[in-house]
Amino acid sequence: MTYAMIGTWAMALSGVQRAAATLAADGTAGDAVETAIQVIEDDPSLTSVxxxxxxxxxxxxxxxxxxxxxxxxxxxxxxxxxxxxxxxxLARLLAKERVNNFLVGTGAEAYADQHGLARKNMLTSGAKTAWQKRQVEVGQGGRLTPYDGHDTVGMIALDARGHIRVGTSTSGLFMKHAGRVGDSPQPGNGFYADSAVGAAAATGLGEDLMKRPLCFEIVSLMAQGMPVQEAMDKAVYTFIDQLQARNGAVGEFSYIALDHQGNFGVATNVEFQYAVFSDRVAPRLYLAMPGNDHHVTITPA
Amino acid sequence: MTYAMIGTWAMALSGVQRAAATLAADGTAGDAVETAIQVIEDDPSLTSVxxxxxxxxxxxxxxxxxxxxxxxxxxxxxxxxxxxxxxxxLARLLAKERVNNFLVGTGAEAYADQHGLARKNMLTSGAKTAWQKRQVEVGQGGRLTPYDGHDTVGMIALDARGHIRVGTSTSGLFMKHAGRVGDSPQPGNGFYADSAVGAAAATGLGEDLMKRPLCFEIVSLMAQGMPVQEAMDKAVYTFIDQLQARNGAVGEFSYIALDHQGNFGVATNVEFQYAVFSDRVAPRLYLAMPGNDHHVTITPA
Structure with missing residues (x-):
């Protein structure tokens, strides 16, 4: 049976490697996604998740x-x-509720406590040092540029029983305004999945990614019969051009996708690495380079 | 020149009436949307906004x-x-930022304070009484049913210069979990607008509305040349059927839309009133009744 997994950025590789054993042993796509993302969440050296x-x-x-x-x-x-x-x-637990599926701030933390999830001070000394350094730079007249460290981990898994699950996790923009929300928790914008079709996940500048629900659009084009890579090229680059024309600026856009037959797709307007694994491919990294022709060039990383 | 406006539920009428003067006097779609929604936000007799x-x-x-x-x-x-x-x-002000466009909780409140927006205790004695009554019912073994008072106000305006703006405002589900977010602040799910095409807005059970970004899909189908009502029928009822088949339950779904030529559309699976106004129609209410044939029957309310 076909099973497959894809994740954003080079950091995804360690998560995909861990989840590969789950999928190969007839594990569920949900367990694979949660396991893979938790590897990234737990790693203190990664500054965006x-x-x-x-x-x-x-x-x-x-x-x-x-x-x-x-x-x-x-x-x-x-x-x-x-x-x-x-x-x-926490997100996976909330997906089982009939209502109150999307919680923010202290309300979300209370739910985590009520359901026995682990709490942990997520600020490492390294992250604190980076923040203090930036505070000094800003105090010395440096411009506050929040465009760093917005690399969301997105993971999509298809298991041998045909179930597709997608997950995202991120700390968002470094130096963001308190309470700022990006695309990652927003269905359609940061992720979308339909087990009969496929799934997609996004990473980049959330404020631009949320201007059109491209993850949904990619899955919708695939549902109409378009191959996964063609669907990504059409959805992503068409909107990047439109956003440039209509708003005069375009942030970083990178998308991964997986169809229900285990085929991968990627679209990006910046250099972008991603990890894949399937019953046919051992876990490995690829590098996608955006071309001028609205296609990416993919090479082993 | 064509100008037009549409808003959700009977409560929208007073807002549309106020904004009609703005649009007729060559005002902007943005001012019309903000003015109309503020009339609803300020009214203490309305229990969902x-x-x-x-x-x-x-x-x-x-x-x-x-x-x-x-x-x-x-x-x-x-x-x-x-x-x-x-x-x-507050949302309109945030739309002018390059980043940090979506803020939640105390971070959003801090932004409001920093920008001089009015603060106000939004709990009326009537709402407090309703909450206390529900607490007693729950304490006496009544089931906690949060399915009340989730009537979002959504407003779409097209001004004489061809600009389209959409806005939403809601207090969400009565008795929701602290921090619960519905579809209303989520682009694609709660609203979407493209001045070259049209716009749509949603109201109903947010947890189901966010399972597919139908507002975006409606606008996307219109961009492909489909008339507004046809686009709504196709997007909304197809998904309602799919959700029933795949998840075994479907909450309330109601959508309004407006195309860039001033034509209105509506789709709903419950009895639903909405208000319209244009250069050809004085502000008035309509009643949409869902049929079994995936179309609505519309009569003056």
């Missing part, structure tokens, strides 16, 4: 994440949560 | 809202904000 994520302008680490079940469209999402060890575990 | 909105399970009124500029796709959104007099004014 979970523990070690860079803080907001007030020095607080505020985390966003989401989980979607492609069988029944149930979604769980959190934004602006502090000191919750695994935002993806 | 702004002042007088019903509180969450902790007795706090937490408000969501959003604003989208159909020219450049800029979005402003807030969720879980307390004691901000006009969520739509």
């Amino acid at each position: 979970g523990y070690g994520g860079l803080p907001n302008e007030q020095g607080m680490v505020q985390l966003d994440g989401a989980y979607m079940n492609g069988d029944n469209f149930q979604i769980g999402a959190v934004a602006g949560v502090e000191d919750v060890a695994s935002p993806i575990a | 702004g002042y007088g909105g019903l509180p969450n399970e902790q007795g706090m009124v937490q408000l969501d809202g959003a604003y989208m500029n159909g020219d450049n796709f800029q979005i402003g959104a807030v969720a879980g904000v307390e004691d901000v007099a006009s969520p739509i004014a």
